[in-house]
Amino acid sequence: MRRIALVSLLLAAFSAPDPSEQASEPQVLQIKQTFDPNTIKVAPGAAVEFMNMDDVNHNLKVVAPDGSVTDLGLDKPGETTKIGFPASGSYTVICGIHPRMKMKVAAQ
Ligand SMILES: [Cu+2]
Known part of the structure; x- marks a missing residue:
């Protein structure tokens, strides 16, 4: 009985999408001194994660509309x-x- 409960818990964990996970931000890589992807579309109010994959510093600046x-x-x-x-x-x-x-970044 106990094992059955555990298995169904595991199944629930794998099959049901976690709402907090769905809300995770889109990611842009800074790689080989380029942005990948080079254009991205997001909903207004959304955030994007910029990851520095290079072995040098970058300095992100955002030019607003x-x-x-x-x-x-x-x-x-x-x-x-x-x-x-x-x-x-x-x-x-x-x-x-x-x-x-x-x-x-097109926020629309
Ligand atoms: Cu840079």
Whole structure:
């Protein structure tokens, strides 16, 4: 009886999607001094995780639809920075260290 209860618990854990897991943020890699993916679409208010897979520092900056720039500081190798995109519109994410690193986030 006890074993049956345990098995059904395990099955529930594997089959039922956990709502908190579904809500996990989309991820963008900073890899080989590029953003992967290079464009991403999110719902307004959503956050995106930016993971530094390189062995060099990056410096994430977000250019909002109104042109204002937010500097998120140094993003060291292995670090993940979570960035929220509060309003709908087109955001540009750049790296302050590597000018060719540039991507678009469409919040819509
Ligand atoms: Cu960089």
